[in-house]
Amino acid sequence: MQQRYSKKREAILELLRSVDSHPSADWIYQKLKPEFPDLSLGTVYRNLAAFRDDGTLATVGVVAGQDRFDGNTAEHPHFVCEKCGAVLDVTVPGEITADPGPDYTVHRCDVTLKGLCPACTRLTGQADPVK
Amino acid sequence: MQQRYSKKREAILELLRSVDSHPSADWIYQKLKPEFPDLSLGTVYRNLAAFRDDGTLATVGVVAGQDRFDGNTAEHPHFVCEKCGAVLDVTVPGEITADPGPDYTVHRCDVTLKGLCPACTRLTGQADPVK
DNA sequence: TCAGTAAAGAGAATCATTACTGTTAAGGAG
DNA sequence: CTCCTTAACAGTAATGATTCTCTTTACTGA
Numbered sequence A, B: 001m002q003q004r005y006s007k008k009r010e011a012i013l014e015l016l017r018s019v020d021s022h023p024s025a026d027w028i029y030q031k032l033k034p035e036f037p038d039l040s041l042g043t044v045y046r047n048l049a050a051f052r053d054d055g056t057l058a059t060v061g062v063v064a065g066q067d068r069f070d071g072n073t074a075e076h077p078h079f080v081c082e083k084c085g086a087v088l089d090v091t092v093p094g095e096i097t098a099d100p101g102p103d104y105t106v107h108r109c110d111v112t113l114k115g116l117c118p119a120c121t122r123l124t125g126q127a128d129p130v131k
Numbered sequence C: 001t002c003a004g005t006a007a008a009g010a011g012a013a014t015c016a017t018t019a020c021t022g023t024t025a026a027g028g029a030g
Numbered sequence D: 001c002t003c004c005t006t007a008a009c010a011g012t013a014a015t016g017a018t019t020c021t022c023t024t025t026a027c028t029g030a
Helices: A007-017 A025-032 A041-054 A118-124 B007-017 B025-032 B041-054 B118-124
Strands: A058-063 A066-070 A078-081 A087-089 A105-116 B058-063 B066-070 B078-081 B087-089 B105-116
Touching (some): A007 A041, A058 A105, A058 B058, B007 B025, B058 B078
Parallel strands (some): A078 A105
Antiparallel strands (some): A078 A087, B058 B066, B078 B087
């Protein structure tokens, strides 16, 4: 019984899982603030850290100075938009594996694509010559 | 000629390129401090940022809260040791590509392995049952 | 030599994150 | 139901990496 129930903790995890973006701590805080007016940013950080240590969630990496979280702990590649900062899940055709050698202990293999997301690609006029 | 020569800037780049680790700004600062006693940490950051914008160097990512830099701008996978924080270049057998779809503009594909480096693997006793 | 301007140093400012402190309340024991 | 222990919380101070500002230094070209 070292982890008591908490409505706020549950809300944090639920929000993270209900969303396909990969929020920052502050984004979660802002989203939950209306529902929990007395929510503290520290609480969000503390619970995210606890979930991370549990393995309940994963950190995607740091984008624009902010750590981004992912409710899906399965190993899957991400796409980071260099313009708007969006982090999206992507699917890749083949399986990705890399073996650095027998002396290493590999825990995970993270693949991160960087570039412009569909929305930003459209705005830049790189694609969509039609119309 | 909007970029003048600077001994310190050159030293920063040279140090970065002479090393196979992937240093943090502070590591570079500490290393150069004996040779340039009046070196300022701000100067290191300023020049690293300039090189990054030039494309002269690349950022590997944030490890333990610190940004790590790489003098090798070619796209290649990295291994991050979760214990000692070492960042190493690794070679992988096959080519790694991922195509998220035609609406995306992909600039780069970063592959990062995480786990224990050979030294830490040895210490943990995971490998090397011999001896 | 002199003007113009890039580079650097020092330190303040910023921003995300973490730690501390006092308070509240969950959950088990009686 | 009440008491007790202690996790969880809000609020806020502290931390630490990075950036910004301001002033000084020192190239460079005329």
